[in-house]
Amino acid sequence: MSYLRKIMQSTIQKRHILIAILILVLLIVILQFAGPHYCRYIDIKKKIEYICIEDPDTQNKTGLEDVKPLPLVYQNNYFIDKSSGGKVHAKKLYRPSTRNDLNFTPAEKSHIHSCVNNFKSDWKKGQSDFWDGDEQYIRRTHHKYLIPRDNVMIEVGGNVGEDAQYYLDTYKPKHYIMLEPLKLLYRKLQQRFKNYTNAITYNVGLGKRNEKFMIKMEGNIGDASSPFFGSGEGTCSLKVINAIDFFSALGVGNFMVDLITINCEGCEYDLLETILSTDLVYHFKHIQFGTHPTLKNLADPVRRYCQIQERLSRTHKLTYQYKFTWETWKLKDI
Numbered sequence: 554m555s556y557l558r559k560i561m562q563s564t565i566q567k568r569h570i571l572i573a574i575l576i577l578v579l580l581i582v583i584l585q586f587a588g589p590h591y592c593r594y595i596d597i598k599k600k601i602e603y604i605c606i607e608d609p610d611t612q613n614k615t616g617l618e619d620v621k622p623l624p625l626v627y628q629n630n631y632f633i634d635k636s637s638g639g640k641v642h643a644k645k646l647y648r649p650s651t652r653n654d655l656n657f658t659p660a661e662k663s664h665i666h667s668c669v670n671n672f673k674s675d676w677k678k679g680q681s682d683f684w685d686g687d688e689q690y691i692r693r694t695h696h697k698y699l700i701p702r703d704n705v706m707i708e709v710g711g712n713v714g715e716d717a718q719y720y721l722d723t724y725k726p727k728h729y730i731m732l733e734p735l736k737l738l739y740r741k742l743q744q745r746f747k748n749y750t751n752a753i754t755y756n757v758g759l760g761k762r763n764e765k766f767m768i769k770m771e772g773n774i775g776d777a778s779s780p781f782f783g784s785g786e787g788t789c790s791l792k793v794i795n796a797i798d799f800f801s802a803l804g805v806g807n808f809m810v811d812l813i814t815i816n817c818e819g820c821e822y823d824l825l826e827t828i829l830s831t832d833l834v835y836h837f838k839h840i841q842f843g844t845h846p847t848l849k850n851l852a853d854p855v856r857r858y859c860q861i862q863e864r865l866s867r868t869h870k871l872t873y874q875y876k877f878t879w880e881t882w883k884l885k886d887i
Contacts, residue, residue: 605736605788605789605790608736611756612790615757615794616755616792616794617757617794617798617799617802619755619756620755620799620802620803621802621803622802622803622804622807623705623728623803623804623808625728625807654829654830654867655860657860657863661863664859664862664863665856665859665860665862665863668858668859669855669856669859672846672855672877675876675877676846676847676876676877676878678875678876680875680877682875682878683875683878683879689879691873691879692716692841692843692879692881693719693720693723695872695873695881696724696812696839696841696881699724699726699811699812700811701724702725702726702727703727704724704727704811704812705726705728705730705808705809705810706724706728706729706810706811706812706814707730707732707810707812708720708729708730708731708732708813708814708815708816709732709758709813709814709815709817709820709824710732710733710758710817710818710820711731711732711738711742712733712816713741713742713745714742714745714746716816717729717742717746717752718745720814721746721751721752725751727751728753729749729751729753730755730803731746731754731755732754732755732758732759733754733755733758734756734757734791734792734793735789736756736789736790737789756792757792757793757794757799758791758793758794758817759793759794759795759796759799759817759820760793760796760820760824760827761795761796761823761826761827762795763792763793763794763798764792765790765791765793766790766793767788768787768789768790768791769787769788796823796824796827796828797827797828797831797833800828800833800836805833805836806833806836808836809836810836810838811838811839812838812839812840812841813837813839813840813841814841814842815840815843816842816843818845818848819850819854821843821844821845822851822857822861825840825842825861825865826861828840829861834868834869835868835884837884838884838887839883840869840881840882841879841881841882842879843878843879844858844877844878844879844880846858855877868884868885869882869884869885870882870885
């Protein structure tokens with residue numbers, strides 16, 4: 554009997570231990586799901602790091618070697634505008650020349666001073682208004698002046714091709730030039746628009762001089778990468794070429810660009826300053842750009858933006874603006 558009693562006591566003890574373990578497990582589960590929401594996501598998200606393998610065939614090239622002039626009609630330094638029935642423009646073509654646009658008048662200096670002082674409030678309002686619902690798409694829908702199959706468009710910062718898709722399908726340009734310096738995005742653009750005979754893609758960025766940066770890929774698939782953001786170290790090369798050299802190689806100066814749209818994560822400052830330093834500025838009927846004034850490696854972005862405003866206002870006029878965010882300027886004499 555004593556032997557049987559011991560067995561029963563042992564079984565009861567094991568049962569109690571098992572019940573205690575089950576209760577403990579249940580408590581852990583309850584605490585896990587009843588605890589603070591953020592605890593469930595600790596160490597779940599993992600940062601993706603892209604490692605680029607450089608193509609030895611392109612490492613020693615600037616990128617300018619691949620640029621080909623557009624086959625547009627021009628005659629004896631006069632541009633033939635087919636949209637006006639093939640009539641020849643009365644005005645001779647402007648050629649690149651040095652312009653001294655940094656000599657600001659007292660009125661312009663006053664505007665620049667006010668622009669700089671109002672940066673915080675203007676930038677906050679511009680961001681709030683532009684990113685409110687569908688308002689941001691004004692950068693696509695604003696350009697109804699474009700004549701289908703008879704316009705030239707240049708996009709600096711092709712990214713993943715969302716804007717380009719809209720422009721190509723809606724405005725049907727005769728020539729659509731995309732520039733994307735990141736190889737990963739460049740290849741995606743090539744694949745996406747391989748059946749568009751009017752689309753040309755170049756694997757370069759534009760700036761004041763020929764440069765090469767080594768960067769880390771930022772954003773979902775590198776779509777927020779910039780030499781003006783982060784440490785500046787990485788395995789991915791980003792080539793920038795002199796903007797005037799690029800436009801000259803493309804043939805700008807022998808024809809007008811109907812729209813240049815710029816969204817290049819900080820390069821807009823160097824690019825616009827370079828365009829404004831030459832008479833090529835007269836060959837851009839419409840200039841649209843996004844502004845990135847808070848990138849930490851940009852030099853004096855607020856003052857430079859305000860100076861660009863004054864310089865642009867000499868040749869162009871605003872058609873829409875979300876200050877320090879997005880805007881478009883139209884050439885005054887068209």
